[in-house]
Amino acid sequence: MSLVELLARTIRQAPSAPMRETFIAPKMLPVCCVCGLIRDETGSSPDHERWVTPWTYRTTHGVNPADVPLTHTYCLACFRKAQETTRQYFREIGTPL
Ligand SMILES: [Zn+2]
Numbered sequence: 001m002s003l004v005e006l007l008a009r010t011i012r013q014a015p016s017a018p019m020r021e022t023f024i025a026p027k028m029l030p031v032c033c034v035c036g037l038i039r040d041e042t043g044s045s046p047d048h049e050r051w052v053t054p055w056t057y058r059t060t061h062g063v064n065p066a067d068v069p070l071t072h073t074y075c076l077a078c079f080r081k082a083q084e085t086t087r088q089y090f091r092e093i094g095t096p097l
Pocket residue numbers: 032033034035036037074075076077078079
């Protein structure tokens with residue numbers, strides 16, 4: 001199929017196509033430095049963060065995370081583990097937090 005045919009088919013189908021949420025590719029992707037999950041900020045709120053695998057992110061948004069600069073952070077589960085590890089460390093050396 002030529003590009004023109006593909007474009008014509010796409011344009012004809014557009015009026016009946018379901019409305020999709022507009023997705024704007026981020027300039028940086030927050031990724032958990034421990035488990036590698038990506039915070040998907042589309043439709044999530046600070047109260048309810050959504051963490052997905054790179055494969056899910058690519059499939060959902062059509063953006064390959066490898067093509068976007070990453071910024072490292074912790075997902076909630078890994079943050080809690082790191083917090084507990086830190087508490088345990090300070091308990092063992094006898095220094096209160
Ligand atoms: Zn994590």
